[in-house]
Amino acid sequence: MAKYHNKMVRNKRIQAVSSSGEVIEITEKTISKRHKYSAGDKVFFIIDYLFFIVFTISCIFPFYYLFINTISDASLVSKGMINFIPKGINFNNYLALRNVTDLSNSIIVSVARTVLGTALMVMASAFVGYLMTKEEMWKRKFFYRFLVITMYFNAGLIPWYLNMVMLGLTNNFAAYIIPGIVAPYNIILVKTYIESIPSELEESAFIDGASHFTVFRKIIWPLSMPILATVAIFGAVGNWNSFQDSLILMSDANHLYTLQHRLYIYLNQTNNLSNVMNSTAGGGTALDYAQNGQIIKYTISMVSIIPILLVYPFMQRYFEEGIMLGAVKG
C-alpha cells in the first residue's frame, strides 16, 4: 500500500507541474527520496512478513503433517521419524480403510446428505428468496419476519431434540435433510441479490403471459447463479462437517452416522482401532493394525479433509462473496 501512495503522489505532482520543465525534476527528486522506506518501515515490514509467514505455516503445516504421516512407511511413522519429509511413500493406509467397519457406510451417508441436503436447500432458498421479493404476496412482511426471527432465537437443544423425537425424525435419514431445507440466512442472501436484478426483465415476462414459476425458472434462477453458488458452497461445507445432529439424533442407528461422527467415535476409543478393524480381510494381523491405529485415525481425517482442501481454492471467491453479502445485510 505504501508504494501505491507514493506512485499516486508522484503522478499528481507531475501532472500538476507538467507545464514547466524545471519543476518536474525537483518534484521527482523529492518524491524518489520519499519512496524509500524509512528504518521504522523496514522493521515493521520484517515483523509483518514474518508474522504472516509463521501464521500461514501454522495453518497449513498440520494438514501437511497429517498427510505425510498417512503416506509414509508405517514403521518409521510409529518411531516418530516422519516430521517434515515423507519417507517410503505408499498408500496402504488408504487401502486399509476398506477394512474399517462402517466407514464406507458413513462416507455414503455424508456424501448423500451433502448432495441431497445442499441441492434442496439451494432450490428452496432461491425460490423462497424470490417469493420474498414479491411485495404483493399476502402478508409478506409478516412471513419475512417469521423467517428472520428464527436466526436469532431458538428454543434450546433439548426442546429441539424432543421436537425431532415427536416428529419421528430420530434414527431416520430424513432428519439430515428436511430441517435444513429452509435456511433463513441463505434466503436473505438470495433475496438481496434478486432485488438487484432489474425488475423490467420480470415485468416483460409477466406481460408475455409467464407465470411466477416460469419467471423464476427462466429468469431468476439463471441470473442468480453467482449467489446460489455461494449459498451452495456454504451449505455443502456445513453438511459435510455437521456432526451434532448425527450425535444426538442417530443414537440407535449406527448405519446412519456421518463421517465426522464416525471419526469422533474412533478418536475417542482409548484402544487403537484394532477392535474396529476386520483383521483377516486386510491380510495383516490385528497386531499390525493396532500399531497403526493412530495412523488409521489420521487417514480417516485426511479422507474427510481432502474434499474441502480440493474444493476450497477454486471456490474461495464464492466464500468471500458470501461473507461480504452477509455483512452488507448485517
Place this chain on the structure above:
Amino acid sequence: MGSNSDDHSIITIDDGDDDAVYSEPDHGVNDKLQIIPSRVHQAEEYAEEQADKSYKLSHEKLTEIVQKGAPESTKKVKTKEPAGVAFALQRIAALLMFFFIFVPSMNPARISILINKNLSLFTSAVSYPSLTSDVGRGFRAGWIEESCFVVLYIGAILAVIGIIGIVVGACMSLGNNKLKKKSFIPSLAGAAVHIIGLVVIFIAYGQFADAKKQDKVEAAFASSFWIFAALVAIVLVTTIIAIMIVPKPEEGEKCEMETKFKLFLMFLPFAILTFVFCYLPLWGWRFAFFDYKVGDTLTMDKWVGFKWFVHLFENEATRRDLLNVMRNTLAMSGLGIITSWLPLAFAVLLTEISNTKFRRIVQTFTTIPNFISWILVYTIAIAIFSPEGFINSMTGGSTNYLMGDNFTWLKMLAWGTWKGIGWSAIIYIAGISGIDRQLYDAAHVDGANRFQRIWNVTLPGLMPTYMVMLLLSIAGMLSNGLDQYLVFSNASNLEHMQVLDLYVYKLGIQGGSYPLSVVIGMAKSIISVVLLFMANSVSKIVRKESII
C-alpha cells in the same frame, strides 16, 4: 412493483400473474402502459393467437380504464368474499388438522399402550414398522392379532389422506367463485375419507378392546379422536354452508386466484417447515413444568409448576454446577470479546503488505481452518500435541499436552482464534479496500507516518464494522457452541471446559433429566434475546442503525 401487500387494488384480469403488473394503486395503469406499449401490443397479439377470450376481456377492461383516466383505476375495488366466515372456519380447521397429524399427543390412532407414544398420526400412516415397533413381543406372545394393527394402519392412512383432501380444498377456496365451487369436491371427499378413516380406527379400537390379554394391550381410547371428529364436522358443515352461499360462477369464468394468494400458497410449504422446525420446539418448553423422566407420558398429575426453576437455585449441587458452568461460559466468551480486535489487527497488518501474491496466499491458507469441523481440529490437535505427536517427536518427550487442566481457557481461545481469525479478517480486509484512497493520500501529504495513517484513517473507517461484530458477539455471549468443547473435553479438564451448551447436552441428552435442562435452555434463550435487543438498542443509539 411497489404496492403494499394489504391494499391491493384488484382489476380482475384472467391470469393472476398479469395483474401483478397492472394493479399498481400508486402509479396508475396509464404510466405502466406508456412505459411498455409494445409489450401490451404483443400481449394482445398473443391473446388473439391463443383465442383466449378472457385475456381479451381483461384487455378491454384495461383499455376502458385507460380511456376513462388513471384516477379511476386507482380506486380500490374491494369485493366481499362470499361465505367468508364459513371459509375462514374451514381453513382454520384444515390448518389445525394438518398441524395435529404431526403431533404425537394428538394421535387418534394410539388406542393401546402397545403403540409408541411418540408416534404422530402422520408417522403411523406413513410407516407400518414404526406403528408396530413396540409390539414385536406382543405379536409373538399372542397378546394381539396382527390383523388388528393392519386395520388400524388402514384407518390412519385414510384419516391422513382425508386431511390432505381437506387441505387441498382449503387452499383452492382462496380462489374465485369458480375455483371455490371446485374446492368443494376435495373438501367433501376429504372429509368423507377422513370420517371413514376415523370409523376404521374406531373398529380397530373395538378389536383391541376384545384382545385376550387386556392387561398387556390396555386398549384406551384417545381423546384426540374426538378433536379430529369435531374438526372434520366443522369442515363438513362449513363446506355445505359455502355450497349454498357461493354464487354460481359467471358464464365462461375461468378458475383463477388473486396473485397475492397464489404467492402465499407457493410459500406455504416453506412456512410450515419453518414453523415445524423452528417454532414448534417451543412447545417442548412445557417439559419445564412437569416432573418428567425419559419414557414417561406427560400427564397433568405430573405438573409441578415452577419446581425446577426453584430447584435450580435451591439445590446445592445443581447451583454449584451451574455457577461453575456460568463462570466457564462467561470466561470464554469474555476472552473472545476481549480478543475480538485480533481479526481487525490481522486485516490491517495484512493490507499493509503491498505484495498482492503474498497477500492472496496468506488469505487462502489462513481461511482453510474455518472450513474444517471441530472434530478435524481435534485430530490435528492429536497429531501435533499427543504423546506420539509432532511436538513430542521433535523434543523427544512424551507429554500429553491435551490432558491436564492448565490454561484450559486460553488453549480453547487459541484454537478458536487459529480456526477463525483468517475468516473473520476477510470482512475487515474488504472494509479497508472500501476506504477512500484520497484519505490516505491526504494523510501522506500531511506527513503522517504509517502508524498515524493506520490510527487516523484505517481504524476509524473500520470502527462501524467492528462495533457490529462486537455487539453481535456480546449478544451471543451465552452460546459458545457445543462442538469445540465436546471434542476437547476430557475427565481432566472438564472443570474448566464445561460451558452452558455442553452442560445442557450432558444433562439432557446424556443424563436424561429433561425438565432441568429445558429450564436452563429456556433461561439461555430468553437472556440471549434480551442481550440481542439490548445490543440492537445500543447500536441504534450510537450508530443510528439496527444490527438485526
